Amino acid sequence: MRHTLRETWSGLRRNMSMTVSVIITMWVSLALFGASLMTIAEVDELKGDWYDRIEISAFLCNQDSAANGLGGNCVEGENVTGEQREAIRSVLEADPNVETIYYQTKQEAYEEFQATYGDNPVGDSLTVEQMQEVFRVKLKDPQDYQGVITKLSVLEGVQNVQDLHTILDPFFRVINALKWGTLGIACVLLLAGSLQIANSIRISAFTRRREIGIMRLTGASTTYILLPFLLEALFSGVIGSLLACGVMAGLQYFVVDTLSSHQTLASFGWIGWGQTCPAMLVVLAVGVVLSVLPTLVVTRKYLRV
Amino acid sequence: MITFDNVTKIYPNQTTPALSGVDVHIDKGEFAFLVGxxxxxxxxxxxxxxxxxxADSGRVLVDGQDVGRLGQFRVPRLxxxxxxxxxxFRLxxxxxxxxNVAFALQVIGRPSAEIRERVPATLDLVGLSTKGDRLPEELSGGEQQRVAIARAVVNDPLVLTADEPTGNLDPATSVGIMKLLDRIHRRGTTVLMATHDATIVDQMRRRVIELDAGSVVRDQATGAYGTA
Known part of the structure; x- marks a missing residue:
């Protein structure tokens, strides 16, 4: 064991600059990898959170609807008729994906508007008659919203169908691109890191090829010969992983926890240590695998009996 | 101790075999030259x-074990x-x-107490007891070969194989090395030495196995280098 540790240490010291550069590469790439794992978890969290709140709003016609050019299926100067309203309701009730339907009258819409924008000068000039009746619909599966929208938008008396997907989807597309982009860059960097480990071990094995040759002819076991190289690679891999875990802990503690405790942001879904700790374990495992695997590959040549 | 049973070896990308149909048996405690x-x-x-x-075909037995069939992890034991x-020399x-001598014991995991006991005794056997702290480059060729011999026998092997051990040495030094190998042989180690040093073979009068183009052409109990 003493021999093994001594050989490991001398290997690390001999390649000091290489060791440092390997650690830095592993650190950066694993930190990026960890950050992208956290981003993925966070995006899922946000998505679930926001998509759960999404409801579809079908605004019904009032007498002004057709006039201002956003007519939808409205007839100029006329409110939605009772028949039309009931037809819309029955379509919604028949849809298997509809969970709850909430109908809001003009009066209720007006009151809600006043409550929300009471101080706003626009509110003063608005009358109840200018408001629109609304069906607010909650879906069982918020991801599958297209069907309901298509059905609603062709019905008589519907002025406009609004749902948050049209706003959120582009937003999530950008976030998704970022998420996969970071993960991709992290993987390329990880590849570079493991190749660097392979290189440093190859150099180590090459400088020790005489010793290895003699160990083999005197009957040293494969494990005995391999161990210093494995430990050397693990040293860089594990230190890089631990530094990366430190970065992740920092992200969680200083960024996520700070944001989520902020009053206006607290209502969003935020990842917690429950998601970050497993991600750190994944990073550690990836660090170990990416240092052990290349070592086994490059030392094979020197260990063949 | 060593048995070759109809052994043939052909190196990759070669048509003529390096060894073909070799049958040799070497007993425990024998001293044999391999010439050619x-x-x-x-x-x-x-x-x-x-x-x-x-071997590509046939069997090689060492101490009763078919070495061709040893698993990867059994080879170190052999x-x-x-x-x-x-x-x-390969120091x-x-x-x-x-x-250098202690290294051979360290890498097979012998306890340090045993190493401290065996290494000086072996250096004594090869006549280098006063030169333990020298580096190989400070030694003559003959002394370096003695270190290599010490390393090879410090673990008390059953067999000692020597591939042209006197090939780099002058005749006088070679005699010293042969005396040392003889001493090791008399302690009970089976010695098998490949050489084309005719003088040595003629002087020692031991078993001679002659190879020619991969076949055994002569196997004499007490032979000389050339055909007697």
Whole structure:
């Protein structure tokens, strides 16, 4: 064991600059990898959170609807008729994906508007008659919203169908691109890191090829010969992983926890240590695998009996 | 101790075999020379014993074990039974004489108490007891070969194989090395030495196995280098 540790240490010291550069590469790439794992978890969290709140709003016609050019299926100067309203309701009730339907009258819409924008000068000039009746619909599966929208938008008396997907989807597309982009860059960097480990071990094995040759002819076991190289690679891999875990802990503690405790942001879904700790374990495992695997590959040549 | 049973070895990408149909038996405690011109198959013969090579057909038995069928992880155990020395000594330049010999025991995990006992005794056996702290480069060729012999026998192997051990040495030094090998043989170690040093073979009057183009052409109990 003493021999093994001594050989490991001398290997690390001999390649000091290489060791440092390997650690830095592993650190950066694993930190990026960890950050992208956290981003993925966070995006899922946000998505679930926001998509759960999404409801579809079908605004019904009032007498002004057709006039201002956003007519939808409205007839100029006329409110939605009772028949039309009931037809819309029955379509919604028949849809298997509809969970709850909430109908809001003009009066209720007006009151809600006043409550929300009471101080706003626009509110003063608005009358109840200018408001629109609304069906607010909650879906069982918020991801599958297209069907309901298509059905609603062709019905008589519907002025406009609004749902948050049209706003959120582009937003999530950008976030998704970022998420996969970071993960991709992290993987390329990880590849570079493991190749660097392979290189440093190859150099180590090459400088020790005489010793290895003699160990083999005197009957040293494969494990005995391999161990210093494995430990050397693990040293860089594990230190890089631990530094990366430190970065992740920092992200969680200083960024996520700070944001989520902020009053206006607290209502969003935020990842917690429950998601970050497993991600750190994944990073550690990836660090170990990416240092052990290349070592086994490059030392094979020197260990063949 | 060593049995070659109809052994044939053909190197990859070669058509003529390095050894073909070799049948040889060497008893425990024997001293045998392996002679023949360069390329006759002497080194191949030795490397089959230590499982550096594998026979393409036939069996090589060492101490009753079919070495060709040893698993990857059993080979080190075989090598602990077989000491090896070479024409080029193969010492570690950065280590002292003592460390070079101790290395062979360290790497097979012997306890340090045993190492402290065995290494000086072995250095004494090869006549280098006063030079333990020298580096190989400070020694003559003959002394370096003695260190290599000490390293090969410090673990008390059953067999000692020597591939042209006097090839780099002058005749006087070679005699000293042969005396040392003889001493090791008399302690009970089976010695198998490949050489084309006719003088040595003629002087020692031991068993001679002659190879030519991969076949055994002569096997005499007490032979000379050339055909007697």
């Amino acid at each position: 011109v360069s390329g006759s198959g002497k080194s191949t013969f030795l490397r089959l014993i230590t499982r550096e090579l594998r 090598r602990r039974k077989v000491g090896m020395i070479f024409q080029d 570690l330049p950065g280590k002292t004489v003592y460390e």
